[in-house]
Amino acid sequence: MAAATTIDVSRLSKSFGQVNAVSDLSFRVEPGQVTGFLGPNGAGKTTTLRTLLGLVAPSSGTATFGGVPYRDLPDPLATVGTALEASSFHPGRTAHDHLAVYARSAGVDRSRVDRVLAQVGLTAVGKRRVGGFSLGMRQRLGLAFALLGDPRVLVLDEPVNGLDPEGIRWIRGFLQQLASEGRTVLVSSHLLSEVQQSVDRAVIISKGRLVYEGTLAGLETGTRVAVDAPDRAALLSALLAAGADVQQTADSLVVTGADASRVGEIAQHAGVPLSHLAAEQAGLEEAFLRLVGSDTPGSPS
């Protein structure tokens, strides 16, 4: 059995009535890296994370820590730290009290409270009521909460949401530090741009299904080829007949999923002389939007 420091999602499906929130989803998250769990709003990220943490029962499949469901972990707090909802703190309590109450009920040493407040940069405001905290401060408190049991695995739902640019810079270093200590760090976000500086690997889902798992660099190397011919219609039908994925722009045809030499070959085979053939690097954001579909809420159209 794999160690309880990996996250293993295997053939996971979850339906709410007619809605298939997650469909046959499989991926693995390894220690020592920050992994982004990405997809547009409604893609199924929260449902997956809630299933992983035993808060939602799967319709089928499993979501475990090295094969062990959350509820069966021998020492869950020392194994997994979670931050699922940044705003669910009682406004009348101080940050310190929140953590102290939780530490006591969980049997965590009280000295951890000051330690985690310092780790997330909240020492100076630890005695202030949470009701006056900004969203960014509540996000930091959520992270402190997740770290209380000094867990080997961190599952963080949208921790960057609401942070200002300085907060985003801070969390980047913070997450990388946790990963460099050998921890497993899974961070969800609906915006690639929010986390692209922070993550080493990405698991991308759309409409409940896996659309990409790998490094961000690998996502970026998806090349596209701009191609044109005096007889563009003949070129288009040759490419389509060869099964290429072709889009038409004002300037040329754009082929994805085939390299320039293959596109040249198709044209030559069809006897279509070319006027233009160039490989272009698709940008990260563009590759992401292509994977998740252009109906992403809030995405530039």
Ligand SMILES: Nc1ncnc2c1ncn2[C@@H]1O[C@H](COP(=O)(O)OP(=O)(O)OP(=O)(O)O)[C@@H](O)[C@H]1O
């Ligand atoms: N308890 C529920 N009852 C009914 N439908 C639900 C429930 N929870 C989630 N859904 C539906 O499942 C789908 C996936 O939702 P989910 O919250 O997992 O997506 P998400 O990727 O986390 O999105 P967001 O970033 O907006 O939280 C959506 O269509 C949502 O409306």
